[in-house]
Amino acid sequence: MxxxxxxxxxxxxxxxxxxxxxxxxxxxxxxxxxxxxxxxxxxxxxxxxxxxxxxxADLSADRAPARCAPxxxxxxxxxxxxxxxxxxxxxxxxxxxxxxxxxxxxxxxxxxxxxxxxxxxxxxxxxxxxxxxxxxxxxxxxxxxxxxxxxxxxxxxxxxxxxPDPKSKSGLWVRLKKGETAAGVKLAGRSLGTMIGKGSVIAYPMQKALAGHGGGLDRIQYRQLGSADVLTALRNGGVDSAWLLDPVWRKVDGEPGYAFLGGQPLGExxxxxxxxxxxxxxxxxxxxxxxxxxxxxxxxxxxxxxxxxxxxxxxxxxxxxxxxxxxxxxxxxxxxxxxxxxxxxxxxxxxxxxxxxxxxxxxxxxxxxxxxxxxxxxxxxxx
CATH class of the missing domain: 3.40.190.10 (Periplasmic binding protein-like II)
Incomplete structure (x- = not known):
């Protein structure tokens, strides 16, 4: 340990x-x-x-949140x-x-x-x-x-x-290997950088995101990092993936070699x-x-x-x-x-x-x- x-x-x-x-x-x-x-x-x-x-019980992603008048x-x-x-x-x-x-x-x-x-x-x-x-x-x-x-x-x-807003990409990002596509990413055995350790609520959305890419919360290697270090580690190869919060994800959004795999469920x-x-x-x-x-x-x-x-x-x-x-x-x-x-x-x-x-x-x-x-x-x- x-x-x-x-x-x-x-x-x-x-x-x-x-x-x-x-x-x-x-x-x-x-x-x-x-x-x-x-x-x-x-x-x-x-x-x-x-x-x-x-x-x-309504878990629909497009559910309008409850509102009273101003x-x-x-x-x-x-x-x-x-x-x-x-x-x-x-x-x-x-x-x-x-x-x-x-x-x-x-x-x-x-x-x-x-x-x-x-x-x-x-x-x-x-x-x-x-x-x-x-x-x-x-x-x-x-x-x-x-x-x-x-x-x-x-x-x-x-x-x-x-x-989150549907346009938000706060969540799990991966650095793609050569020839790898977002749809074909397999995360089992690969490392994840996060400023929040085990036992945080992001475990649930992370579990959902990993499930679609051959991973799982018990099949990845955690790297707990400071808030200023998560993005740096993802970019320099220190970790294979990272949970990026607002507004950090904007730094890699649209850049070649990175893919967004999922974030907090909409409407929940x-x-x-x-x-x-x-x-x-x-x-x-x-x-x-x-x-x-x-x-x-x-x-x-x-x-x-x-x-x-x-x-x-x-x-x-x-x-x-x-x-x-x-x-x-x-x-x-x-x-x-x-x-x-x-x-x-x-x-x-x-x-x-x-x-x-x-x-x-x-x-x-x-x-x-x-x-x-x-x-x-x-x-x-x-x-």
Whole structure:
């Protein structure tokens, strides 16, 4: 085992231990798997009609994401101000933009929420979420989350974040050998460069992309690299393939000798908002209010192709502290607060193949809680 790999496994074990410790001191979870926000009264919401909810079983790539009218659902301020801390791995990535816009435009404040966005890597944030030291995490249901839930802690994925635009080529790229074509690429035994190690949600789309090219998550050689090194390694032959994120893939798009093999499935968010004990058990009202502000922000500022609005792109680049030309160089994200049916099962299948999780998968009803966003938009779920 390499030093880098050993350190990765050591970090994963440390996170698991911290989660287990936090779970032991936390409020006991509901062993029935019942959604913590279930059973509350749901009322119709002005501006949120039939288009504000889509069937979770709809996995079609061209599914239109749920939307309410701009500036809806309207704010319903809480009786007293709640201070909430949301952890996120970065404040410069485009997928965090709805949270930063909601904060900057006063959407959280309108709900009676005093929100702080705190930059923390997911491995550091998970134990804090488990103990109630932070209230929410803007991340993804990665293998560490599944292992934490198995260990007894009540963490729920309560809202999605985005799915890619069909024009996006963020994903798996390969450097073609002489005479090789994209259709004929065989990746078994070849190396993959990625800045994200085993147990990340990209394992699922990577598994799909590899399956069509004679590979598999257990049949490739991983090379975990720094963000600045992934593209360099692909170009100089250090790795045979690489998972390239926005906007890095634009550097090889259209160049001879490189091929895009696939990315995140269209119409299927793989991350978003995770709640811990505070918003799941202690203060569900604040949990619903937080998603109401998030959804209203998406409906008002990110409903369609927000990059067509030059003024907004300039504003967004300044807010994210990123170069405006870089922001314009990639297609817009399809902001989507809903969670698809079966996503957590597909993720866990990939984690198990990588060896990042063991044992039976966690049932979806112990990972996902759609009741928060359903209440926010006034949708009453069927029996």
């Amino acid at each position: 390499s030093g880098r790999t050993a350190r990765g496994y050591g970090a994963a074990l440390a996170v698991a231990a911290l989660l287990l410790s936090a779970a032991c001191s936390a409020t006991p979870k509901d062993d029935t798997g019942a959604a913590p926000a279930a059973g509350r009264t749901i009322r119709p919401v002005d501006g949120c009609g039939t288009s504000s909810w889509t069937d979770p 500036h809806t659902p309207a704010a319903h301020p809480l009786s007293r101000t709640r201070k909430l801390t949301i952890a996120t791995g970065t404040l410069s990535a485009e997928y965090v933009a709805p949270l930063e816009v909601a904060l900057d435009k006063g959407e959280f404040k309108a709900e009676g929420l005093d929100v702080t966005l705190k930059v923390l890597p997911t491995p550091d944030a998970l134990p804090l979420l488990a103990k109630g030291d932070i209230d929410a995490l803007w991340a993804a249901p990665e293998a560490a989350v599944m292992n934490g839930i198995k260990g007894g802690f009540d963490i729920r994925w309560v809202a999605g974040n985005f799915s 968010p793989l991350g978003g908002m995770l709640y811990g004990r505070t918003l799941l058990r202690d203060d569900v009202d604040a949990g619903v209010a937080l998603l109401r502000a998030y959804i209203r922000t998406v409906d008002t500022y990110f409903a369609a192709d927000y990059k067509q609005n030059e003024t907004f792109v300039t504003y967004l680049a300044k807010l994210l502290k990123t170069d405006e030309s870089v922001l314009k160089s990639t297609p817009p994200l399809r902001m989507d607060w809903e969670i698809r049916e079966g996503t957590t099962n597909r993720l866990q299948s990939a984690y198990a193949t990588q060896g990042a999780t063991e044992g039976s998968p966690v049932p979806e009803n112990r990972v996902v809680d759609r009741a928060y966003y359903e209440e926010a938009v006034g949708h009453t779920p069927g029996p």
